[in-house]
Amino acid sequence: MKHLGKVLLLLVAFNARADDTDVRAPFITTPASVVEHMLKLAGTQPSDVVMDLGSGDGRIVIAAAQKFGARGIGIELDRRLVEESRRNAQRANVAARVSFVQGDVLTADLGPASVVTLYLLPGLISKLQPRFIYELKPGTRIVAHAFGMAGWKPDRTETLRITEPHPGQGPESKIYLWIVPAEARGVWRGGGHELRIEQNYQQIDIDGAKQARLSGKDISWQLGEARFTGVVEGDRMAGELAAPDGRRQALVLLRAGP
Numbered sequence: 361m362k363h364l365g366k367v368l369l370l371l372v373a374f375n376a377r378a379d380d381t382d383v384r385a386p387f388i389t390t391p392a393s394v395v396e397h398m399l400k401l402a403g404t405q406p407s408d409v410v411m412d413l414g415s416g417d418g419r420i421v422i423a424a425a426q427k428f429g430a431r432g433i434g435i436e437l438d439r440r441l442v443e444e445s446r447r448n449a450q451r452a453n454v455a456a457r458v459s460f461v462q463g464d465v466l467t468a469d470l471g472p473a474s475v476v477t478l479y480l481l482p483g484l485i486s487k488l489q490p491r492f493i494y495e496l497k498p499g500t501r502i503v504a505h506a507f508g509m510a511g512w513k514p515d516r517t518e519t520l521r522i523t524e525p526h527p528g529q530g531p532e533s534k535i536y537l538w539i540v541p542a543e544a545r546g547v548w549r550g551g552g553h554e555l556r557i558e559q560n561y562q563q564i565d566i567d568g569a570k571q572a573r574l575s576g577k578d579i580s581w582q583l584g585e586a587r588f589t590g591v592v593e594g595d596r597m598a599g600e601l602a603a604p605d606g607r608r609q610a611l612v613l614l615r616a617g618p
């Protein structure tokens with residue numbers, strides 16, 4: 361059955377006791393091939409800190425260190441799984457690059473992450489979603505297995521065929537990538553220009569400009585024939601306006617209002 365993994369996760373969850381009003385995600389593992397695709401989809405590099413929220417037996421964090429040279433942090437409620445993850449990290453010779461914290465993802469410090477991975481139930485994901493926007497640095501990649509986020513369109517989605525036998529999983533897994541966008545909304549002024557930007561996650565509309573794009577801190581838009589490419593950092597947008605004849609002009613805009 362196509363969505364067996366997702367259905368199984370939901371079924372087990374409904375039979376489980378929730379810790380609070382939410383249903384707690386049970387321990388079901390992501391198949392190794394899917395783990396590798398998730399980390400590739402995130403573009404994981406040795407400079408990354410990969411944080412798996414609900415890290416189970418530690419497989420995502422361990423693969424991030426072993427196959428991508430990254431550092432990793434796993435957050436897991438279940439003490440026995442935390443202990444098992446530490447043993448698995450020792451066995452994989454990556455114990456120096458990874459750590460496992462016993463705790464609740466809802467109160468975990470997300471600050472160190474440059475990549476966040478998830479295989480959690482939608483109720484828990486929806487509680488984390490506002491924290492992703494306010495606490496993760498712009499440009500942080502979030503990759504989820506099986507469940508998406510309400511109202512936040514993924515930057516990419518992949519459907520994978522699973523070849524290795526894996527209890528509780530169907531033959532397909534869906535994975536999603538989001539890139540945390542900078543806060544770009546508001547009125548911006550500079551170089552004789554005034555722009556009003558409306559924002560819904562990474563989707564932006566600019567009054568007076570067209571072809572507006574935002575990916576992490578990187579922003580671009582078209583003003584008449586000229587194309588602006590730059591970065592948004594706090595209340596400053598800085599970059600270059602390139603004319604079709606190749607002339608380039610530095611441009612800085614400052615946020616002038618909400």
Ligand SMILES: C[S@@+](CC[C@H](N)C(=O)[O-])C[C@H]1O[C@@H](n2cnc3c(N)ncnc32)[C@H](O)[C@@H]1O
Pocket residue numbers: 384385386387388389390412413414415416417418419420435436437438441463464465466478479480484505
């Ligand atoms: C579906 S498993 C995923 C395990 C691993 N990330 C993987 O993909 O193989 C979800 C894990 O999240 C843990 N979990 C559920 N709710 C949690 C919470 N609020 N805080 C921390 N861990 C949680 C469960 O104990 C379980 O190990």
